[in-house]
Each structure stands twice: as C-alpha cells, then as structure tokens.
Amino acid sequence: MFQYVLAADLGGTNLRMAVVARDGHIVHRERCSTPRSGDASLIVSTIANLVERCKQYIGSERFIVGIAAPIIMDLAAGRIGTSPNLPMLDGFPLRSEVEKMVGVTTILENDATAAAIGEHWLGASRKIDNSICLTLGTGVGGGLILNGQPHRGPDGTAGEIGHISVEPEGHPCGCGSQGCLEQYSSATAVVRMTRELAINMQSDLAETDDLSAEVIYNAAMNGDKVAILAYGKMGYYLGIALADLINILNPEVIILAGGLAAGWDAFVGETREQVEKRAFRVPATRVKLVRAELGDDAGMLGVASVAFSSIVQGQKGT
C-alpha cells in the first residue's frame, strides 16, 4: 500500500512534480524546464531526476509515479499516439520507460482528463457525477467525467474538445482539420484574431510586439475595441462548442481551466448568450458554467487521484 503519488505535470515549458498524500495534501513541489530538444529519453531521465529530488521528502514510505501530459493516447497500441506540443513523444512508450528507470509503478494520463479528475476529486465538480473540464491555454484540451467516472474511451483519446468543428471551413488546425475550437478559443487564437482585427481597425495593440492573451485582456478591460472583439469572438465559438457538449452529454457542470480562463469577464457574456440560444432549455438550465478551483495543481491532483482510487482503466504500457 503506497502513501504518496509523485505526480508530474509535463507541460510544453515546465515540468513540475508534486508529492501528493492520500488526502490530496501537497507535501512538496519540484520544478524544472521541460527538455525541448533531444529525444524522448531526455524527458524520461528528467522525470527520474525529479523523482529522486522528491523522494527525500517522504522518508521510507512507498509511492508510485503519475504523469499528466499533453498527449493523444493510444492505449490499445501501448504507447502515446501523438503529442503536438512535444513531438519527440510521438509514438513513445513513456509510461513503461519511466517505470523501468524509476523502478516503481507509473501511470500516465492526458493532462486535460487529469484536470477533470482533479477538479472532481477536490475542486469545482466534487460530488458531481457529470462534468466536463476544458483547459483553455496554448491549445484547448478537454476531460469528461460521466456517471462519476472518467470517460477515456477504448483508445484513451476521448475528450478532445479542442477539435470540435465550430467553423466548417475555418482556420487550419495543426491536427489536419480546420475550424477547430482550438483555432478560436485558445490563447494562441486570441492573439492571432487580435492581429487580424487590428489590421483594419484602430488599436494600440497593432503596435504591441509581445502580444499575449493577458495583454489583450487588459486592453479589453480598458475599452480597446479590437481586444473586446477578439475576446467576443473567442467567447462566441466557445459558446457554440459548449452548446454542442450540453446537447450531446447533458453535463451538470462545465469547468473552464487554463490560463485563458482568467479572461472570463471578457468572454463569458458572449459564451452564455450562445449557450442560451443553441442548447436545449432543460439541460441548459441544469448546467453550471464555472471556473476551475485548483489552478495549475489540477492535473497533478488528478493523476494522483487516479492512482489512489486504482481506476487505471485499460492502462497497457503507454
């Protein structure tokens, strides 16, 4: 019986690890930069290094390792399918390689699914059986909790909400499709749409070099018309996707997580308007649209929860 999970969040920029106790308490944290060059084995050794640093904080207690990562699973094939932000992981058996190097049981979870599970354990959807968590960041991820259980599907790929089509012949997407939600409701998209709108409209943002979703949010709050329009467009398309999800799944709660959720005031009005127009009345009345409560810890707490509750459905060596 293990007492701790060393839970990693493998992001495109940072690799973080938390020592999580059975009650969800975080005992210790470590952080380093994610290796961006080299091959996948460098990520394995970096995770192993963080494990070594964390181990000293748990004495002689037993532990297992959990990893939340921005990956498309391929559970049946026993490896990662694709990893758009960390392409060296494409097709790599990350779980088994970390397990081999560290010498303890290791589990792997899609980061947005992990966030949904974390929020269900200790955050915005606790004690609620049907919830959807969207991570609005560089991209858009999603995780589903249905009837109290994570829904991963037979390949572990379920919840790819960022790739719902919201504009059938819209902006090309890295996934090979076009008009995906991620192309309109991610931080990357808000910056792109602001640049597009600033070409034809007067805005101080047109001359800003280091444009970010946060800079644009502040401009919107100060009345910049281009910034307001960009966030409005982001909220419009998000509302279309949420209405789809409400009509398909009848969730009780939809949680918005990730850095872009901080722009809530700038987009949520348009999002609610689209949901009200497009979703059926009964499930639209039921669902609560809320912000995440666990911040950056959601993914690590989620993968820890999976480990503690031993609901590692279908993990076959990814």
Next chain:
Amino acid sequence: MFQYVLAADLGGTNLRMAVVARDGHIVHRERCSTPRSGDASLIVSTIANLVERCKQYIGSERFIVGIAAPIIMDLAAGRIGTSPNLPMLDGFPLRSEVEKMVGVTTILENDATAAAIGEHWLGASRKIDNSICLTLGTGVGGGLILNGQPHRGPDGTAGEIGHISVEPEGHPCGCGSQGCLEQYSSATAVVRMTRELAINMQSDLAETDDLSAEVIYNAAMNGDKVAILAYGKMGYYLGIALADLINILNPEVIILAGGLAAGWDAFVGETREQVEKRAFRVPATRVKLVRAELGDDAGMLGVASVAFSSIVQGQKGT
C-alpha cells in the same frame, strides 16, 4: 417476474406496438395512426387500446409496457420536456398517465436512445461497449452507449446529436438555434437543399412536386447533378458531426439508422472523407461506421431491453 414487454414506438405518423419476449423474439405486432390533433390524453387512450389488442396474444403471462417516443426528456421534473413532432406532449407526464390507465408498470425512453439500446442488444453494436446511434429521418436523433450502458444524463436529454452546430450561422432550426446537423442531414433537409440547388441548376427534380429523400436518392443514382450535390452536402455535414463525436467520445461503432440511411451510397463517401480529414487518427481508425440492423424494430426492442434488464435509471414519472 414479467415475461413480455408490450413495446410501443410512438412516431409522428404511426403508433406501432410489438409484443417482445425475453429473448428479443417479437411474438405479435399491432399498428394504428398516431392521433395528430386533440390533446395528449388521446395518445394515452390509443396506447391503452393497442395494449388491449396485444394482451390476447400473451395468455395469462405478466407484462409491462414500454414506450419509445420522439421527446426531449425532463426526468428531474417527472415529465416530458418538449416533443417537437408531437407538441401536444410538451410538458405531459406520459409515463405515469399510461401507467394509470393500463394498470401495469410503464417505462418511457427517447426513441433514438431506445434505438441505440436495441442495436446494442440484438443489432449492429451487440457486445460492443461504446457506440453511438444516429436516427436519420424527418429529424436527426441520437443515442449513446458508453461503457456498456446507455448515457442519458441527469435530465435524460443526452444524445441530442441532431442539434450539434455544423454551420454556426446556418439554416434556422426548430430548436431555436441555427445551423444544427438536423438542418443538413435529415430527410427534410435533403428535400430543402435539393429545392435550393435546383433553382440555379438544370434538373428534372425542379418540376417534381412530391419530392422525397427517396426520389432524390434514385435521381442521384441516375446521375442527376442536383441530387448528387444535395446528398453530398448531407454527407459533408454528417461527416463534420461524426468527427466531433469521434474526437469527443472515442466510440467503437457509429450506427446510422432511420429512413435516410437507405441513401447510404449517395452520402457515405463524403461523410468518410470529412471524418478522415477532421477526426484524430487513432480514434478514426478504431471506429466503424455501419448501417443499423434492426430497422423499424430498433426502438421497440430497445425499450423492451431496458425493461428486461431493469436499468431504468432515474425514471421518475415522466
């Protein structure tokens, strides 16, 4: 312990009933016209009348009654939410009223969810844990089987696939939204799109008064360009919605049921092309797109299956 379910399929035109045995064998069938005028109590008495006619075929055996109907549920409120094709049922407690009149336990299920359950019991998705059934008819309905169980959601409204947005500012929909799948991939939509296309293009169909999806299908098979384009458009939008569902739910099988599925050869090429372009490779490779096997019996067998397996989740007097 009951041995039979008297299973009704309440359609916009016909009200059918089957006497279903525990092994799925249909012992007897009855049929009459659906009352289109008058109030909801006329539907109750018509169902009661079919029950009387069916009862003589089961001797002294016990039975319960099941009803599959084209309704948006409102389980929490204990009644039907809305019923777009039979508006006299809006807000009506059909289940409890039939139960009261007939004197035996009665269950009610959305017709597309019932079709999904029927196909899972005895049809195209038997022994498969994750499947989606679309009914392509006058409208577009949907039912979900996830992890071997019907997913209805807390209000019973889940599976409203016909109201996925496929064209954000597209054709107005009866649900209050616009650009819903139902406005492009239903039999009604194929007729409308054919009329729209025939205005600017040469086609024998322009002078056909009694245009139907079947007439247009035959014209497409005979090389009529307008008919080919209309079915192509129907297949294109269907492919967009299926790619959404594949990315969100990672199903193993998607079943196309309903009258319009008979036009398979005229639309499925375009549908597959959109799925290939828009869905992630791993779940798109997994999923099989197939035609329903149970025809018009799927809904009746589905509601019978719910009764026999006593998985009447959350039925509270609708």
